[in-house]
Amino acid sequence: MARRLYTLFFFLCLPLILLRLLYRAIKAPAYARRWAERFALGGDVRSGGIWVHAVSVGESIAAAPMVRELLKRYPALPITVTCMTPTGSEQIRKLFGGQVGHAYLPYDLPWLQRRLLRRLQPKIGIIMETELWPNLVAEAGRARVPLVLANARLSARSARGYQRVGALVRPMFAALDWVAVQSQAEALRFIELGVGREQMQVTGSIKFDFRPDPQQVQQAQELRARWGSDRPVWIAASTHAGEDEQVLRAHRQVLDTLPDALLILVPRHPERFDSVARQVSETGFGMVRRSSGALPAADQQVLVGDTMGELMMLYGAGDMAFVGGSLIERGGHNPLEPAAWGIPVLSGPHVFNFETVYERLRAGEGVVMVQSGDELGQAVVRLMATREERQALGERALAVVNKNRGALDRVVEGIVERL
Numbered sequence: 001m002a003r004r005l006y007t008l009f010f011f012l013c014l015p016l017i018l019l020r021l022l023y024r025a026i027k028a029p030a031y032a033r034r035w036a037e038r039f040a041l042g043g044d045v046r047s048g049g050i051w052v053h054a055v056s057v058g059e060s061i062a063a064a065p066m067v068r069e070l071l072k073r074y075p076a077l078p079i080t081v082t083c084m085t086p087t088g089s090e091q092i093r094k095l096f097g098g099q100v101g102h103a104y105l106p107y108d109l110p111w112l113q114r115r116l117l118r119r120l121q122p123k124i125g126i127i128m129e130t131e132l133w134p135n136l137v138a139e140a141g142r143a144r145v146p147l148v149l150a151n152a153r154l155s156a157r158s159a160r161g162y163q164r165v166g167a168l169v170r171p172m173f174a175a176l177d178w179v180a181v182q183s184q185a186e187a188l189r190f191i192e193l194g195v196g197r198e199q200m201q202v203t204g205s206i207k208f209d210f211r212p213d214p215q216q217v218q219q220a221q222e223l224r225a226r227w228g229s230d231r232p233v234w235i236a237a238s239t240h241a242g243e244d245e246q247v248l249r250a251h252r253q254v255l256d257t258l259p260d261a262l263l264i265l266v267p268r269h270p271e272r273f274d275s276v277a278r279q280v281s282e283t284g285f286g287m288v289r290r291s292s293g294a295l296p297a298a299d300q301q302v303l304v305g306d307t308m309g310e311l312m313m314l315y316g317a318g319d320m321a322f323v324g325g326s327l328i329e330r331g332g333h334n335p336l337e338p339a340a341w342g343i344p345v346l347s348g349p350h351v352f353n354f355e356t357v358y359e360r361l362r363a364g365e366g367v368v369m370v371q372s373g374d375e376l377g378q379a380v381v382r383l384m385a386t387r388e389e390r391q392a393l394g395e396r397a398l399a400v401v402n403k404n405r406g407a408l409d410r411v412v413e414g415i416v417e418r419l
Contacts, residue, residue: 002167003134010108017107027271030086034104040115043103046078050419051122051145053105054081056088058334059128061312062151062207064095066126069412071099074419080120084131087270087308094309108133117143124419126150130158137172146177146418150411151206152190153182155331155352159189170194178418180411183356201414204407205357207336212316220316220341226295227262227317232384235264235314237305238333239324243348244276246327246373248283248302253377255301258384262296264314266305268324268333273306280304312337319390320344320383322376326351335361339397344383344390346370360404366397 025032036042050070054060060083067079080101081092092102106112113136125140125147132149140147154162162169173194180203181187187202212220227233234254236247244265251263267276273289280287286300290310296303305314315321321338323345325331331353335345345367351358361367368383370376383390 002165003138003171006134006168007110014107014109024271028086028269030089033086034089037104038106040106040112040119044080044101045103045116045119046080046101047119047121049078049080049122050074050124050126051120052079052081052126052128053131054083054088054092054128055131056083056085057091059083059131060088060091060095061210061337062334063126063128065209065408066150066206066412066415067096067100069408070415073412073416077123080122090308105136108135110135110139113139114143117145124148124415126415129153132169132172134168134172137175141175147175148415148418149176149179149181150415151182151203151407152179152186153205153353153356154186154189154193155355156189157331157352159193162193166193178414180407180414182407186356201410203410203414204404205336206407206411207334207357208401208404209406209408210336210340210401212312212341216313216316219313223313224317232258232261233264233318234261234320234322234380234384235266235305235318235338236322237264237266237311237315237324237338238268239265239276240268240328240330241272242328243324244279246376247322247324248280248285250373250377250380251285251301253374254380254384257381260298261384262301262303264303264305264318266311266314270306270308273304277304277306315343316341318343320346320380320394322346322380324348325353327370327373327376332358335367336401339366339401342394342398344368344393345397346376346379348372348376361397361400364396364400364403366393366400368393 021031052063054063082103082105083089084105106116117139122145125145127149129151179195179200181200182205184202187200254261280302285302287302288294288296288300289304289306291306315338320343323333323335325333326348329350332351338345347369349371368379370379
């Protein structure tokens with residue numbers, strides 16, 4: 001009954017959902033394209049193989065080593081990767097090219113999910129992290145498609161939200177065939193929501209298995225050499241509205257001590273690239289946009305990272321990285337990407353989306369936590385002033401990453417068993 005009411009509500013809200021899609025298309029034209037795929041029509045859907053769903057950019061990057069390993073082990077099985085956002089779609093194409101099929105996941109109405117599954121006919125479905133939809137899971141069960149939740153995470157906040165609609169989500173969680181969960185604390189939350197202990201394994205996070213590829217390393221080294229190896233460079237990555245202002249104030253503090261310092265400011269969402277660039281200019285900084293291809297001049301203190309697919313490489317060109325979504329209550333973003341480069345990681349206090357990862361970084365003294373933009377500026381100045389401290393912090397962050405590797409192998413073996 002709960003799922004029927006959910007379906008009715010979703011159907012009635014569909015006009016509003018489409019209006020929101022149109023609104024988003026004003027700022028990001030990619031949202032105006034490929035609507036048919038959101039109704040399970042079109043797209044590069046390759047049947048009879050492995051289906052992976054990664055909602056957006058972060059999940060696509062996390063899924064990449066797993067997908068590559070499955071391509072290696074099962075060269076005869078086609079793989080199709082679905083997502084929900086244009087940025088995720090672009091990331092998938094950059095990661096895999098034509099090696100995998102790709103389409104948007106349709107809206108969560110039973111007849112649309114049924115149509116997608118009929119077209120896919122997958123031997124297994126792998127959903128990254130916690131991107132679960134009630135009708136998607138129910139229709140997969142009806143089609144007898146085993147569903148795996150890989151790299152599963154569930155914050156205390158999200159668990160409380162799910163508990164409020166327990167009648168709807170408990171059957172969904174109970175229907176999962178296997179949950180590869182990141183930590184024991186999160187495993188207990190999944191159990192409280194209906195996942196059986198026998199359906200679950202604590203594997204750790206496959207994000208610890210990320211390694212910069214040789215091409216990224218070479219590009220980062222070349223870019224840093226062109227900027228000037230002696231110029232202090234820090235990056236503020238995946239920032240959100242309400243956070244950019246704090247980062248720019250922090251950079252003003254940095255410039256008071258290090259007048260030649262360069263900030264690489266990378267907004268989380270591409271529809272904000274133009275507005276953030278305007279904000280930087282209006283604040284009085286000299287600015288260059290990465291998309292222009294121009295090098296930052298000595299009198300340009302900010303480089304706006306307004307390109308897609310370059311963040312991993314830009315981390316490698318910096319002396320340290322602040323990971324955004326954490327000075328405001330967005331829950332933070334993945335700190336393991338800069339940590340894997342062996343550079344210091346800085347973060348605000350709001351990291352509930354990556355609580356287990358941050359616990360391990362804090363335990364290994366591999367992260368600097370700040371409470372405000374002012375503290376961020378002070379931390380950057382301090383670390384820039386002491387090369388030895390900066391290197392030691394980066395080495396500790398990398399040591400935490402290396403210590404926790406291995407989840408990828410455990411996840412892949414669990415998938416292989418169910419194939």
